[in-house]
Amino acid sequence: MTLTTASVRTAAAAVCARDGADVAGLSRAELLELSHDLAGLRRAVDVALAQVAAEVDRRSAPADGSAGLAAREGFRSAGELIARATGGSVAEARRLVAAGELLANAAVEGAVFAPPSPLAQVRVALARAVREGALSVDAAAAFTSAMAGLPDTASTRDLFAQALSKAPGLAIHQVRKLVWRAQALADPVGWEGREERQYGERSAGLREDADGMVTLIARLTPLDAAPVRAVFDANVRWAMQQRRDDPTSDTRTPWQMRADILVDLCRHALDCDQPTSGVKTTVVVRMTREELAAGLGVGEVDGVAQPVSASALRQAAADAEVIPAILGGASEVLDWGRGRRLFTTAQRLALVERDGGCAWCNAPPSWCEAHHIKWWERDAGMTDLSNGVLLCTRCHHRIHRDGWEIEVRGDGAQGGVVWFTPPRSVDPARAPRLGGRERYGIAA
Structure with a gap:
């Protein structure tokens, strides 16, 4: 794929025009404009770097053994070689490689196949968004990873086209939520298998640090993390509300509050006769009535970024501590006019x-x-x-x-x-x- 630097030169010229400026003395508009120009330069450089990273990876194939580019330079993988050059992580290097491969493959798919397959159409549009600076390399890697192995159908294309139309301007964690939902809706059965793999990888452990503190490390499935998050959020929110009424009532940070909540829960487990905090917590799961009956499709859990399969939500909805929000059925009165001050x-x-x-x-x-x-x-x-x-x-x-x-x-x-x-x-x-x-x- 041909390396072009026109976008880099244009973005660099906009930034260099302010060479020598006192950043502290910039007006609000000037500071925002400079921030925008710098972000554009970064995206333009990342596009060029992604192309080069993909070629480095291609020349470092495991089949090449010691003759591969990375091995000859003394690295175990192309990711390590690229990470050394960028000063970043191997994971970041892999995202650069993924974006570079997308740019190269999309150019071929858009030129050779007429018309491209449904998912190829998304990849061509995605590559265009990256080249034009509308989408970051990290966002492109998230799309590429989510689309891998999905059915190459018009339905899948439409879901990811929706996600792509909404992705510009969003932070990477918000982009991931979009592509996760598109991925789950495109292949509910595959998403359920993903949940099973996640469940097999759950873990928790304690480690003593050099300074004598103990670090808790846990990896939970999104559904298992839901009640933990609900307890943390409800208690922290309650404490913050008390602080608004009396600023001196609680000087803890939210991080300290969560640590105290965890310790209190474990102490309570040792002796269930002790009262709890009294702060009521619930987990709300959402699915349609049809999905609940059939156990197919995907829904969501409030506060959890990833979609959850309908079969997993059915199990959660059977729990007494979980409120299932069944959509499409008979509802309560939702408009109270002036008859009620607080929302029900x-x-x-x-x-x-x-x-x-x-x-x-x-x-x-x-x-x-x-x-x-x-x-x-x-x-x-x-x-x-x-x-x-x-x-x-x-x-x-x-x-x-x-x-x-x-x-x-x-x-x-x-x-x-x-x-x-x-x-x-x-x-x-x-x-x-x-x-x-x-x-x-x-x-x-």
Whole structure:
């Protein structure tokens, strides 16, 4: 594949134009522009580096033995050679190789096959997004890994096309959530097998450090981690709420709180006559009624990034500590007008179904509270779904402080779509920005 450096030169010129500038003296707009230019330069360099890394890997094939490029340079693998050159990790080097192979193979698929197969069409579009700087090398590697071994069908293509359309501008952990969901929906049986392998790899252990502290190391399946996360999040959130009322009531960090919760739980297990913290925790699993009955397809657990197979969710829903949110059945009254100040549990479950967590940053539902869009007191706002939105504390305060507007449009599959309109100080055109599950989710 031909190496082109035009994008690197263009991005470098934009950065070098500010050579000698005092970063501390830049205006807000200048600082943001410089940050954008530097990120563009990094992506452009990564594209070139990925191409070179893929060629280094090709010349270091295990079949070449000691004659391979990496072996001749004294390295056990191409990953180690590339990591030494970049100063990064072997895992990062592998992602560069994967992206470089994508760029090379997509160029061939797009030119030779007419028309390309469904998944080849996604790879061609993915490679274009990487070359144009819309997507990072790490994001491309996440897509490539997720698509490996999936059925090469129009359905799979459509799922990953959805993910690709939403990926630009997202952080890598949010991109992974998109591709995991697309992967699970494209091959539910294969996803269930993945869960079985994860279950076989679960582990936990304690290790004494040199300074006398003890480090706990655990690897849990997403479903097994759900109750642990629920207990941690509920207790930390409760402690933070107490701190808002009395700032001196608890000076611990969230990390210290989680450590104390774990120790208290284990102490309680030694003597179950001792009372618990009293903070109620639940795990909410979500699937359609048809999936629950058939045991096919995938659903989700609030606060867990990866989708979970319907068969695993059926087992979880049988647990007394788990609330199954069965979608599509008879529902409770979800609009209370002015008759109720706080959103009910049923309304909160419905808001989580619509927003997926924080409607702005996609933080887990356990970090969020249901807020009135039109304030209860100031605007006489109703306690209805159309006037409710899930926001974490940080986003709630920032949106109100900076003057953002929130609107729920239409009814939609999950009760409407959340839009955020920025103030003119952020965007003079005040172009609305999509939020909630529609921004971060993938539909089958």
